[in-house]
Amino acid sequence: MGSQEVSTVDWQGKHVTVAGLGVSGIPAARALHERGALVTVVNDGDDERSRAQAAELEALGVTVRLGDGATLPPSTELVVTAPGWQPDKPLFLAAAEAGAPVWGDVELAWRLRGDDGREPAPWLAVTGTNGKTTTVRMLASILEAAGLRTAAVGNIGVSLLDAVLGETEYDVLAVELSSYQLHWAPSLRAHSAAVLNLAPDHLDWHGSMEAYAADKGRVYEGNTVACVYNAADPATEDLVREADVEEGCRAIGFTLGTPGPSQLGVVDGLLVDRAFVADRQKQAQELAEVADVNPPAPHNVANALAAAALARAFGVEPAAVRDGLRAFRPDAHRIEHVADIGEVAYVDDSKATNTHATEASLAAYDSIVWIAGGLAKGATFDELVTGAAKRLRGVVLMGADRALIHEALTRHAPDVPVVDLDRTDTGAMSEAVARAAELARPGDTVLLAPACASMDMFTNYNKRGEAFADAVRARADETA
Template sequence: MRDVGGLGRHGSWDGVRALVTGFGVSGFAAADTLQHLGADVTVVDERAPGDDRRREEATLLETLGVDLRLGPGSTTTLPDGLDLVVTSPGWAPTTPVLGQALASSVPVWGEVELAWRLRDHDAPPWLCITGTNGKTTTVQMLDAILRAAGLRSAAVGNVGRPVLEAVMDPEPLDVLAIELSSYQLHWSSSIAAESAAVLNLAPDHLDWHGSMDAYQAAKGKVYEGVRRACVYNVEDPATEALVMEADVQEGARAIGFTLGPPGLSMLGVVDGVLADRAFVEDRRTSAAELGSVSDLADPAPHQVQNALAAAALARAHGVQAGAVRDGLRTFRAGPHRAAEVAAVDGVRYVDDSKATNAHAAEASLLGVESAVWIAGGMAKGARFDELVEHTRDRLRGAVLIGADRELVAEALRRHAPDVPVLEVDGGEDGFMDRVVQAARSMARAGDTVLLAPACASFDQFRDYGARGDAFAAAVHRLEARG
């Protein structure tokens, strides 16, 4: 087996036998890059290409000489003679082919780890963001701030575009704003960001990681080797604990963000103003104004926290206060994130399908006064007792859907027995219309029908976006009927 640990962009990959597990966006980027570098590449995935783009990519790779083994049974046995495995982020260590690689001491890297190793000599710095919730919004906020400062920036990683693609792009960039999931961090070992943030920590993906300790340890990897700033959430002490445990470069600072007035080396809020007492010359007696809460399109507390975290990373990079304000003023969140669909008979219908875990759903519910809550799907090993305990006073009723809806129902019975519950079966045509109609039957004028499922969508939908689209379409049909 060849030692690939020291290979970078300009090393010789000729003859390296590499296996790529997974043929999604990250898998294609990894296979294409490794083939370009000269490696002998095999790709395995239990699923055949599902759309025209994937089929075109498969044809391209096969034309280039990549060995594609796609379909049932392709991931049960590790090919012989491998020097490296590069895995797509969602693949768990218990997957047979990965388990065999680890047992055989074959290096297993994630696509992001490969990207880090292939950076060029003048590569742009990495500003990395992880956490249970708010990652995508915060990365996009950070990208908006960096662009407002006149920097050539890109939002990449778990947000959509693979980090590897950005790293190998010949178009020069000044800085990368990178969203990293716990999966991506699990399969990383040498990444050392310029600055990094853990936004929050709550139980999620425990079925994949096996325990909350393992999940938190994966998140904490984002702080390893940080050069400038480790940004943490003052209201979530577990994030600060990860900073304290990290092995960082000399001179790296711990920077907190809080919804209250900031202490030294913190960003916070004073009378509605976003204030910086971390990156000012005399932070003991003064602060810099970075804008105001009213500058944000959504002033909900969790969005203010996201803005402060993005601002902290930007300020650590040297961005001026005015650019932070300008970037936050222009920022608008993507679809399926607390997006109001319509108002019918005095009832608001809100699509927060991106709330795929209990922590995100709790933030969403606490943002409304009275909700008919649409919840359920795949629980990913989570429980919902704390969520219901913290939000029961906001619940007019609940409509439960999906494979693990009984887990939500049990939490409601234990902690909110007076909240009426309706369950809607199935996923066939008309399913979401029945869900919306059930919610309407419980809602009163002034209420919000809130799709914040606290669960993944894959039991019934392609992804959370498809779930949100189905909800929005059903609401618009309801609106048209009057």
């Protein structure tokens, strides 16, 4: 299916099972019901929130079955799943036996775009282990600066279904896609797409690094203009080589060094383009200054280059790249400077929930007191600690799997002082900040970059970051 072709499905009387209530399940159930499908929603949970959501859908005429997400309803012709449901769930095995395809919410949005007769907006898609949300938001800011009607949607928390079916007519969409979403989106064909990086993550869901990479690589399938890859991460270029793209689609690299032909990169503090210029062998187009990127940490400059590459693939002028990057403000808990106390900077990067993100965060500072720990999700920490050892003034560990990080520190950074907080209550963060302050010296950065998920102690990484910021501000007030 070409990038702008619209898929038409006769939904009238079609038996569709929607797996999971929530951000994606409820809009999917509503959209399918409105189109005449016979919708049954199945959900593992049966709590108060689920029952309230079920009541709203049942009032519309949707069947909802709580507490049993494993059994396939009779006559099911299609399953539409929330992205996080694992492929080996009994529901999907039963669907395969019944010959019923399984789509995710992204696949459904792709199939429904344009079914109201409007010209569907092209998708500029971004995936990768880290940096997706920042890159998509940078991209949307650049597209807005170019005067285009756009939105940052997808895994960023804004439903693609709402964007595709809503009243607003977009010129182009900046789409963040997770590996889960891509796994369940077989017919997606983006205008252009980027894989920012690849590192082990969610391997419990995908089963192997190879399967995880293959799902990420799906974002390149059928691209029409550009497949954007990270020149510093050969695995992303390998995915471009393996992709089946439209005739004329180009491989475009981004690098923090001097760009070669068909790349974007950095020269003398400038972001430059040697891909979308008349003579790539001899020409380079200035797009912005590194100082226009907020914050100008190396990994964030890479995000900006990827966003710029996608925007340029869509025909955006250089001035809009500069203006969009200048206007962009990063989300909370992403290398967010909280305060300076006694010549020590306190930085919240609670979003660094895996080792790859934390590696980038640690590389942004010269002398660090590192606050880390939480749920490791099967990760190992030897490589991370080895790379960061020379930057570490000290480490404060907390959370359920802190021992794994402690062991790596003992092996690879034995001289770095470590404070091991044997507690997982939420009040541990205040003690962590206090102990980090004791280790820090003027010029140091106290950095919350946990390298782990937060759910052992906090609802999510946002709450963890807020706890850190609250503790830092309380300390600032005490020392004022």
